[in-house]
Amino acid sequence: MKKWLSVLLTLSFAVTIAACSGNNNGNNSAAPSNNAGSNGGATATADAGGEEGFVNGKYTTPITLTTVWGLNENGSVFKEGESIEDNVHTRLIKERLGIELKYNWVVTNTNDAYKTKLRLMLSSGEDMPDVVAYRGDLETVNMLIDSGQFMPVGELVDQYANETYKQGLEHDPAIWLPITRDGEKMALPILDYAYNGDHVMWIRQDWLEKLGLQAPKTIGELEAVMDAFVNKDPDGNGTADTIGLATGFKNGFNNWMTDIGFVFGAFGTMPGQWNLNAEGKLEHGSVNPAAKDALAKLKEWMEKGYISQDAALFDEVAGSELFTKGEAGIMFGPNWLPAWPFPDLKTNVPGASFKAYPVPAGNDGKIGSAGGNPPSNGYLFINKDAEHPEAVLHYYNWFFENTANPQPGSEFANGFAEGYDYALLEDGTLTADIAKYPELFPGLKDKTAPPLFYSLTYEGARIPTLYADTHVKLAGGAQPETPYEKQEFNTRTKENIDAMKVVVDQKDIRMKNYYMGPLTETMQSKNELLNKLLNETYSKIVYGQQPLDSFDTMVDNWMKSGGEQITQEVNEWYEKAQ
Template sequence: MKRFVLLGMTALFLLSGCRQGGGKESESMQVTSDTAGGQSVQFNPQKDKYDPPATMTVAAAVNPEMTFKNGETLEDNVHTRWVKKRLGIDIRYLWTIPNQNHSFDTKLRLELAAGRPFPDVLPVRGEVVHELIDSGQFMEVGELFERYASTSWKKAMDTDPSVWFPYMRNGKKYAIPILDYEYSSDPVLWIREDWLNRLNLKAPETLDELTDVMNAFTNGDPDGNQTKDTYGLAVGFKNGMNSWMADANWIFGGFGSVPGQWNVGAGGRLEYGSVDPGAESALALLQKWMKEGYISREAEWFDEVRAAEQFASGKAGVVAGPIWMKYWPLGEMKARNKDAVISAYKIPSGPGGKIARRGSRLNNGAVLINKEMKHPELFFTYQNYLFDHYAQQSGEFKYGLAEGYDWVRTPEGQESTNPSDIPGGYVRVAAYTLTFDGARIPEAWNKNVVPEDVPIHEVLLSQAGASKKDMFRGGPTETMGLKGELLKKLEKETFIQIIYSRLPAAAFREFTRSWRQLGGEQITEEVNQWYDEVK
């Protein structure tokens, strides 16, 4: 969720603009509908505010990174009130659920099994989207997008037409991709610079050097409290080796391949990274780090947020993750320790100088539209406005989505996103939007970067060639549907068993044999059949 809180880097991930008119818009359809009160509403999705307000039902997860103030909730907050006032759309949540341990996906599956009605609009992340599409309860959206999406939204979507691939069935589109920024989740290495200085260490450039640094961070009392209570690396294994923050994908990359995704192999075919021979060496290294105490024994149960919090709380000296981590969750460290210094460094290389890391896809979920929704143009009215204004980095949303929440005008007349300047603290209002982050134009990620963040961007881009995107972008293949969950479970259990020395590293070889025999080999053929058709 993909899950970002931006302060000084608001221009990178949150800043947006108001462009009155927004250029030539798509064709609009005017229809008349009866509201609950029996009044007639004229729908003109490109021009009009709905009057009286028209209702659009949704369902959503309350994610861990969401914060609220002034007694607000996801159902009633500064954004939902703005939508009603500005656009005449009354967003009503049929239900919300705290999103822990994939509870949102579980809830959706239970709703599906029980045959209960879904809301008009359903934004989702993760594999559950395929079950929802295949349920037949959601409409084909390709023609709707062509008819109602604004020029700016269409242009952004044209950046990479393959973002549609996972949501297509028989050539038709059944979910609208939620666009994300380029490099939105590509990791850099975040290190406690003050710990390096205290222990007279230099930043690591290789995995061997990183091992030495982690040894010092674990055993050298880097925080100076005369207690052995720190770890070298903050990492979470709960959601696999390749996730969106505080994961281990880059460690495997140092041995030749990124796990948990499909990479282009030497012969030009797609190969599943978790069965690459180099993964055995990566697991052996993680096993060594665990034995030496450089990683918490609880990492098995740490998700991305919990692992990052270990670093932010001052209990670990290294964590890998996207550049926006500087603001959330690592920004919380300054409130706890004003002397803490965090710096971004390049991903360290493995044997032979190998470097690889997860590369970001340009989509971060998708929006499904219920077949029973009488006026799907309502959603386009909402999202068009965000693309035509919020994504343009000027005007109404120049500094953020809501004054007093994600930005403020100081008594001196200066605009600020500094939490200390905002009464009640900073709130990432973009998290309240139906598409998780408002509206994002992929190539706009590197515009208007504040000067202090330029070095971080330089670190990220210096290893642009190391970023490896998951090259399989289609929907689940037939064998994935039958055997996919079994193979994921086998992979996770084997990797954890090896890392915790419950199995030797050589057990990886038996895993790869079992993976292929239990369906992995057939999945590889199906994935490459798809790849041959689209490349």
């Protein structure tokens, strides 16, 4: 979804703003700047006295970094005559840093071709390149670590990372948990925006107003609103065809969108993850006794028609269509849903409106929501035999210093490269509307080519707190000042901006998943069986196919079938990882 959101942001860059003030969303750049101090990204590590040949921000003798790459939809747009191996990004990095990127192989990442090729290399013991970027499943991350071909990066970070990157890493120490082995940090986290996956409650505002209702603050009030949405014809078509909550739990009961984890949070647990209990130990939220109360509530909602009878068949995207087709009035998910998929609601139901509200509390005051994952979205693995391992950090530092939060009038305030991700109009404003101004994007056909998508870090560099801080500022009515703020102001909807403030105001309700390590020994043999046991029992209880007390039987079986041993292994890992 973050990939798709990046595409949407690129498209929305067509909104024009004054060039004198610039425009940037942290995903742009064209020629580098030496005024790094203006954005808090002081040049990394004093140049190490030139002992590695890196002086004044550049290798005096150019060096080569080898890598591999998978071309995704948003990173596969090139000007005529250019490619991932030779483009404005690779040329600029060589010119400014003295680093030449060499791609040992490149695949079009259809059907996970990049992951497949990486895993084949790992399985056959082939030598890996100097740096491997990976964004995806933890199983492949573990394979990369367990291959023994990549070095610990802790000392590299201490010596070479600039302050902006270090501060981002400190935002949440749990960022290191998935890639820590025996106390060693085995890859560089690729930072992302904080709180971007946290949930709010989205409600059809036009339905609330039509029925004279207020947004619910508790589960009890939520039930009253859902009852009205089901039984008082909020869409005005004279037919009983509406439901309260858009959800789909085909993939579980704690999802990134159309989530119902908040129901469990209202009783004090979160399913599908490892929670920290009052004794400081990790426990699986799905077997906590509080989950039984949440299932009883969901069963009641199913019986009353508040949620779809087909919810167990729907994944997150299918569940969201209940909202975007105008059938459901409430949906839980991230702040950025107004960018996708909510525009479909505007198309399907002209005049529909929606608004974000805080996650409701349980009737006894308990409140909890899924989310709270560390602000990272991928990793950079550095080969232990790389001649210049520090070059990876020099590369990443450069993006923090130049493109993550460019200052007004700076070199990258407008974007990465004119004619690629932006163009200047005669009146001095910016545009990315290639359909309207094709002559300003020579060598491109129907899409702009944002060069930051070519970067080894997928989007250049992102400062974790910048997105939320900017939206809170804008939601409060302040005028945008920096290029980044103006980009967000001109490309985001008010609903999106206001939703991020709701997230930040309620950030303490987030219930973190505290286990992000490799599959334990027992997980490898028992996970499939145990997950099937959990999900089938949950669904059958919600649908009334099994009595509520079958939850207790399921927990006993879960423990006896490997869950108890996994719990012990998870806690052993947690004690070492802290």
